[in-house]
Amino acid sequence: MEDKMGITEYLPQKIRSEAEKYMTYGLEEIRVRAGKQVEYIFADHICRGIYIGRNDIEEMINYLSDYSFHAISQQLLAGFFTVEGGHRVGIAGQTGCGQKGITSVTDIASLNIRIARQIKGVAMPFMRHIRDGDSIYNTFIVSKPGDGKTTLLRDCIRILSDGGDGKRRLKVAVVDERSEIGACFHGVAQNDLGASSDVMDNCPKAYGMRMLLRSMSPDVIAVDELGGEDDLCAVNQIINCGIHILGTLHGRDMDDIDMKKLPGGIGRFVFIEKNKKGERQYSIYDKDCRLLHSAVWNCGNYKCMEMQEKPGNTSA
Template sequence: MATVINDGARYAPRERIPENVIRLLPYRLREELKRAEERISQNEAIEEVRVRCGKAASITVSGGNIMLDSVITRLEMDSIMQELCDGSLYAHSEEICKGYLTLENGVRVGVCGRAAVDGGKVIGIYSVSCLNFRIPARYERVGLAVSDIFSSVRSDGGVLVYSPPRIGKTTLLRNVARRLASGAKPLRTAVIDTRGEIAPFLDSQRLCIDILSGYPKPVGIEIAARTLSAEVIICDEIGDADEAKAIVAAQNNGVPFIATAHAGDIDSLLRRPQIRMLHEARVFCRYVGISRRGFGEDYRYAVNTWEEANDRIKNCGGVIAHV
């Protein structure tokens, strides 16, 4: 049975859509977004701005979608892409093929269009049809519970945080990194920030933190463990085989992890082969599921020990579906 914790994490006073997003957009859409911000309540915020070529733009407010009147032309979409890539789509082609770009303040931009595929691998994206600007949220207390859990168990292992998409795992990791790397007894904290989403807001000069930005996770993990002598490694959205092997190797060197993964519940989490591999290596001694009822609501944590997670595997006959 999971232990349930509520840490009272509330959304901080909302900010406007970042200027580096606004300046990319056509004037008529900027004005429409300005009017939309004026209409929503202080307890709400625009979470996403989605522009579509030849179709109406939309915004996501507190989980709900609102269609706008502005329609983006092909010329405007191409212009936005050029601005996003500082005039060189080629320099950002690898990220674009993976479906995202990241702005300097942690805004992730989802990218989709017509894909060129070779041998099952996307080698190019043409005629971009949609850009989704995800606006980072700020919660004042989120991550406090996870920081406390890690501090109490780090000699035994790490913490794996899981949830469905868009619950706030990256926001949580950012706050956890800040807490562990500050205070009277800061830890040497290494953040593997492959997509450049965690580092924003971690620029204080008083943080004992090293950020490996843009590194593939396996490479960043090895550097953090072997050359930076990290006391804790933090990374987002783990799951493939190379990442799992690198995590096990670092854990064998005595470096604990705080990481996140996508999963709706602990059973579906433990069905993933690479997570099962990490479980069998006892990399994580706590599994923490996060949820919240709506935007601005308290974070809720469901905490399972390694033993409790192992019992769930046994009760399912130890069968792991290859998903």
């Protein structure tokens, strides 16, 4: 697969050609640790490359930050930062702490680059279960980190915003706190989020949801990785105002969701589970925990295979 977002340009010259070779085969993550071999993570296996030193990591950070470490210093306090193209770079190193938590991150010794790719069409088989007439059910997409929540969310936004499923276009307002959904550059989304979408980039989720509610008169507000109490309070406010929510959460199954203090009015839960082969199992439940749809999608090489639907109650 072509490296359209130029992630390999951020790598030291000594591993760039190695990484470019692996991009062709559906590379998902690049893990770099000082004094250890580079790890190239795929859906179903790991390849190891050359050894990397601390100077190589410093060189990478210079590239990733466009030689402005100060520009990413606030993001680093959260343990990661996002670069052009929506690629998320996780970090580990030395931290400084104060009364209000982490105040600085220095001596970075590990990087985890999660490669962002837009996969169009992945959400289409599920839209009939998410749609409620010309609108949608309030929907949460749930999985463990790295199993594909953001990929599915992004495609749902595109389809709803374009009316790509043959139904009315919806005005979708997107809160993209980590710049992973739209991959905005100078405020313009680089990923295709459809014709009727508006993006609030690099904005805390709770603030962004409330701002977009007042400013953009949306039909749907979409947001990634909800979790904090203020996030869920804002979701409840959105629903009470008659606006529909399309969001993602970390979790495993319905039992896990039952333990979270979620707002009422959520009509659909989409669970994603990735197996050792890189296949994603998608299961859609209604508000009463009834299974509506279950399917397996194989995207090991980012070539969409035919959906194989399993028996289940398909009534809404």
